[in-house]
Amino acid sequence: MAVYTTLTDSDMRGLVADYYLGELVSFQGISGGVENTNYFLTTTTGKYVLTLFEEFEFDEVPYFLDVVAHLKHKGFNVPAALIDNHGERLRTVKGRPAIIVDCFAGGLIDGTSVESCRLMGKVLAQLHTAGMDFPEHRESHRGIEWWRNTSKAIAPELEPEQAHLLLAQVAEFDTFIADYDDQLPKGTIHGDLFYNNTLFEGDQLSAIIDFYNACYAWLMYDLAIVINDWCTDFETGELDMDKYHAMINAYVHEREPSAAEIMAWPHMLRIAALRFWLSRLEAWHGAKDDPERLAQQHDPMEFQRILEARVRFAPSLMEN
Numbered sequence: 001m002a003v004y005t006t007l008t009d010s011d012m013r014g015l016v017a018d019y020y021l022g023e024l025v026s027f028q029g030i031s032g033g034v035e036n037t038n039y040f041l042t043t044t045t046g047k048y049v050l051t052l053f054e055e056f057e058f059d060e061v062p063y064f065l066d067v068v069a070h071l072k073h074k075g076f077n078v079p080a081a082l083i084d085n086h087g088e089r090l091r092t093v094k095g096r097p098a099i100i101v102d103c104f105a106g107g108l109i110d111g112t113s114v115e116s117c118r119l120m121g122k123v124l125a126q127l128h129t130a131g132m133d134f135p136e137h138r139e140s141h142r143g144i145e146w147w148r149n150t151s152k153a154i155a156p157e158l159e160p161e162q163a164h165l166l167l168a169q170v171a172e173f174d175t176f177i178a179d180y181d182d183q184l185p186k187g188t189i190h191g192d193l194f195y196n197n198t199l200f201e202g203d204q205l206s207a208i209i210d211f212y213n214a215c216y217a218w219l220m221y222d223l224a225i226v227i228n229d230w231c232t233d234f235e236t237g238e239l240d241m242d243k244y245h246a247m248i249n250a251y252v253h254e255r256e257p258s259a260a261e262i263m264a265w266p267h268m269l270r271i272a273a274l275r276f277w278l279s280r281l282e283a284w285h286g287a288k289d290d291p292e293r294l295a296q297q298h299d300p301m302e303f304q305r306i307l308e309a310r311v312r313f314a315p316s317l318m319e320n
């Protein structure tokens with residue numbers, strides 16, 4: 001389970017006493033998620049989530065808190081950091097940067113449906129539009145340099161045909177950048193809007209969480225990330241075309257893509273698949289000597305299958 005930093009009862013009581021949250025009643029580590037340590041906290045005033053950032057140092061975190069604050073200001077239900085009784089939203093807990101946010105109603109969905117994909121397509125376009133005037137522009141920490149370096153480091157660990165696929169796709173990506181980079185609209189993107197980063201109450205989206213891959217990047221890349229997770233049959237890697245059409249149609253109804261975005265779309269689907277195949281491979285190899293940590297990791301093969309499927313067939317954006 002993904003609790004990398006353990007807090008005792010007395011640690012937690014001391015922390016809660018520093019917020020206007022009443023008395024601590026109980027707390028519980030959250031097993032979902034692989035990147036950060038998360039705890040549910042119940043206090044006499046309600047339910048909250050404590051996040052300890054395991055991948056970022058203190059100075060890197062304010063950007064993400066600012067993205068969320070901006071989107072909250074625009075009316076989205078997103079987890080803004082609560083202010084402690086020293087006036088701070090970010091603090092250090094057990095050596096890690098940490099925040100407390102409201103715990104949202106609703107729960108994780110078991111899987112997606114045509115209707116949830118339609119809804120997500122619409123909301124994603126609205127998120128992109130709302131992020132256009134966010135003034136801070138941070139490059140992704142899993143962007144171009146990361147995947148060039150990581151693919152080189154990981155390739156020798158793979159089977160020859162996997163290494164070939166990985167390096168060939170990175171090379172294709174380098175050519176793509178040279179041809180398209182300047183032409184594609186960028187904005188503030190979520191960067192990891194998998195369906196396990198949304199909460200639903202019935203068929204209503206109640207919140208979007210986990211903005212810690214947010215960055216300034218191609219908007220279509222974000223849509224491709226979402227499509228690859230929400231609209232894929234994970235056994236085969238193939239797209240579910242009913243979900244795909246529902247999401248794409250809802251997105252383009254809200255935000256019309258440019259000609260360059262339409263041309264670049266098949267590449268986006270492959271680049272988005274490559275990015276998560278590579279991050280899962282990196283996490284997998286980083287954890288391979290620690291069985292407990294290895295068991296928590298997401299399966300890289302899922303995204304290898306998705307990438308292979310998008311190499312075989314990547315549908316166009318507008319022929320719906």
Ligand SMILES: Nc1ncnc2c1ncn2[C@@H]1O[C@H](COP(=O)(O)OP(=O)(O)O)[C@@H](O)[C@H]1O
Nearest residue numbers: 030032033034035036049079102103104209210
């Ligand atoms: N604000 C919140 N409200 C309700 N549940 C939350 C909230 N934040 C996190 N969670 C729960 O914790 C899980 C892990 O959180 P997540 O941010 O995805 O972790 P990680 O940063 O490790 O990816 C989520 O899947 C969700 O069940």
Ligand SMILES: N[C@@H](CCOP(=O)(O)O)C(=O)O
Nearest residue numbers: 033034035192194276280298
């Ligand atoms: N969504 C990514 C990595 C982060 O996963 P999370 O469960 O911690 O949100 C993946 O599935 O590889």
